[in-house]
Amino acid sequence: MKSARSLFVLLVAVCTVVAGGVLPGGRAAAAPSWKPSLAVYLADGVTPAGQTPLHPGDVVVVKGTGYDPNANTSGLPVPVPPGVPHGTFIAFGGFAPVWRPSQKAPESSRALDRGQTRWAISNSALNRVPDAPFDMRRTIRQQAVPLRADGRFTARVTLTTPKNVPAHARWGIYTYGAADAVNASQEKYVPLDYSTAPGPNTPKPAVENLVWAYSPSFAPTFTGTTQGSVIGRNGSSVAKNGDLSFELVSNTVKGGSGELRYRGTIIAYTKFHLAEIALADPIIRVRGDHAVLSLKTSSTNMNGDDALRRIDIADLTLTPRMRARIARGENVTGCPAVFRPGITPELLQAVSIGAASPVNLRF
Structure with a gap:
């Protein structure tokens, strides 16, 4: 019993020495010196x-x-x-x-x-x-x-x-x-000797061809309610008033039929990025007085542009004058839009309740 107790005391002593940073031979372990x-x-x-x-x-x-x-x-x-x-x-x-x-x-x-x-x-x-x-x-x-x-x-x-x-x-x-x-x-x-003036590597401002606020609640939800932000990249930008814009890639609308294709990615996120969704690369399919606006969107509420899939977002109503202007490559403002049911992910659906903002097309 006495020998077992002595062994226990010895083990405690060894552990104390190791924890204290003393190496065999009596040499103290050198603690890192953190000087950033x-x-x-x-x-x-x-x-x-x-x-x-x-x-x-x-x-x-x-x-x-x-x-x-x-x-x-x-x-x-x-x-x-x-x-x-x-x-x-x-x-x-x-x-x-x-x-x-x-x-x-x-x-x-x-x-x-x-x-x-x-x-x-x-x-x-x-x-x-x-x-x-x-x-x-x-x-x-x-x-x-x-x-x-x-x-x-x-x-x-x-x-x-x-x-x-x-x-x-x-x-x-x-x-x-x-x-x-x-x-x-x-x-x-x-x-750093930094100037806000453009330099040789300064990206050119995105061209604002498709301009859409999405819904009246879209920007306020992310920039206000959830203390996050909305940003644009790769052909997209976000205006101070919350309008989202995308750059036109092609216009094949002729005789009242065709497509308008755009590029750009909008990222909308809450504080700490606890939720983050993306809207990317819109396509507007025109068929007479009716058009469908589709977007690539996030597959979940939290994966941003990590995983995207295309869904139809809104139906657009085009007057004869609007169709003629699109065919000639002339600007169209105030095109009425109505959200489609079943929009996902859930966070995007939440800002799709109620009226959709009108769509503006610039050429």
């Missing part, structure tokens, strides 16, 4: 950005070292659960001189494009983010760059001009704790 440092390079990943003039559409490569992958365990409870390292945001933007969360600077002091913000997070932390009943792991994965065990990350960031830039803003790359985690040591800033 940030460097920004041009798109080649080698040339320091320095004072190089930059414009919307230019790409920079951001390299960080010394960022503790196990830090930032407190903050918002979603999308990263409490106790799981929240990671670090890597953002380009125009920030006010006083911008640091550790100094209680408001969110309005940090103007950025969330679609281009990167999220440095370890793979182990990402795998602990739930994917059901809401796929919050997908939310982060869209922005994620790996934060390695040694505290390094590399991120490519496309420069875009954000909205609501505060007074006296300073353009640059910023890092700070993700999802409301506050960590003063990770609040870093590298200035």
Whole structure:
């Protein structure tokens, strides 16, 4: 009995030594020294950005070292659960001189494009983010760059001009704790010589040929009620009043029959991307005084443009004058639309209840 007790005491002592970081031979285990440092390079990943003039559409490569992958365990409870390292945001933007969360600077002091913000997070932390009943792991994965065990990350960031830039803003790359985690040591800033004027890599504005608000509740639901946003890409744009637009690809309407095909993708999402749906590549099939508008839409409420399928969305009524103008490639405004029953996914159906907004065609 005495020998068993002695063995137990010995095991406890060994575990205590190992947990305390003492190695055999009396050598102390070296604890990592987390001293975050940030460097920004041009798109080649080698040339320091320095004072190089930059414009919307230019790409920079951001390299960080010394960022503790196990830090930032407190903050918002979603999308990263409490106790799981929240990671670090890597953002380009125009920030006010006083911008640091550790100094209680408001969110309005940090103007950025969330679609281009990167999220440095370890793979182990990402795998602990739930994917059901809401796929919050997908939310982060869209922005994620790996934060390695040694505290390094590399991120490519496309420069875009954000909205609501505060007074006296300073353009640059910023890092700070993700999802409301506050960590003063990770609040870093590298200035960039950025101009909002178009440059050689600035995308041309999307051509607004099909203009449609979808429904009076579409934009307010996402930008207001659910605190999310509506964005356009690849031929689509979103106006301040909530109108969605798509670029015309072809017009084969002749003799009162044919198709109008468009390109572009609209992404509408709620806060934290708990719900995210897409509308893409409309087609209007014209048959006399009747037309059908179809769209590629998300297969679920939460997968955005990951998986799309085409469905008929609305019936359009065309007057003889409208048909003649379409055939001649002339603008048509105020074309009446009526939603079809059975629209999916459920979130899209919810903003399809009631009247559809009129459709405007521009050539």
